[in-house]
Amino acid sequence: MRYTLSLVAVLAFIWLANSGHYTPLLLTFGLLSIALVVFLARRMGLVDRESQPLHLSMSLPGYYWWLFCKIVQSNLEVASCVWRGRQSIHPASARLETKLQTDLGRVLYANSITLTPGTVAVELEGDEILVHALNAGGLEELRRGEMENRVRALEE
């Protein structure tokens, strides 16, 4: 029930933010479409802990802030590599083992790797992630596991 309510809230927000016309007729259409989407999502079994990670809503903003700082930092690195030319890049790839248990945690981890420029998660199989990095240093940093530990803190 909690998840259904949060889905309704999200959908209502999207409708109100995008419509800009608050006449009774259009609001009724909005209500009808929200009802239809919620009905379909429930029928497909999509309304659950995984699609609406409410239990993370307290800890996720902190993680996103950390990730944002990380993204800015690695953007500067990649941009400087672009201007310094070919000899400044040393592409490397490796399979990294992950200790993350839940699917949600793994997806969050792989998405964070991809979102950070300089490293891309190519394949996620079982508990191994195939990562391609622009510089071998990027792989070393992932091995040190700061990002993984932060995601693991979210899992619990």
Add this chain to the structure above:
Amino acid sequence: MLTATMIALLVVMALALVRALLGPSVYDRVLAANVFGTKTVLLIAVICFTLGRPEYLDIALVYALINFVSVIGVLRYFEFRSAQGGEALND
């Protein structure tokens, strides 16, 4: 500044088109098309501010959706091609 941003966006889109034409692999072309698409979204957003018409932002939003879906769709088509030819392996 808005005009300068618009020019920069157009230059970036032109460079992406050059990469799409040069290839050499299908994936480079899809990558360039993806970059072109996201830049189009930004271009529409900037245009709507230069013209002072916020309604155009809806077009940018819809374009972002279409761009994502089309990239995924094209990749579904190319993903399981074998090395020798256009034969689909499975799926």
Add this chain to the structure above:
Amino acid sequence: MIDPVLAVLSGLALALGCFFMLSGAVGLLRFPDFYTRMHAAGVTDTLATFLIVGGLMLLAGWSLALLKLGLILLFIFFTSPTASHALARAAQHSELRLPEADRQREREAEPVVESEPERIAEADALNADRV
């Protein structure tokens, strides 16, 4: 009508965004193989997009346009890793396979492998006459 401080800030954000976007595009042309080009495209997708949409948000002031720009930003941030992952995985199923992927379960020796430029160039050449 618009606060001059906000105008200057938004101009700054737009200028920085343009710089990062151009670096990404130049990287897209300059980098030697597909996977490295993907990193360059990542630069244009994350920070540059954030800076440009952020600059526009500062111009928009409190209005519906602000919310819509926020939705666009959120949407790009959610979809771009998905798109690049799909792209990388599709390339992985082709001739552009990373060397590491062939050694499935034996990674005791030396996990970091420098990707071989000749091999990729060869694959590129293979692709070039196919496409």
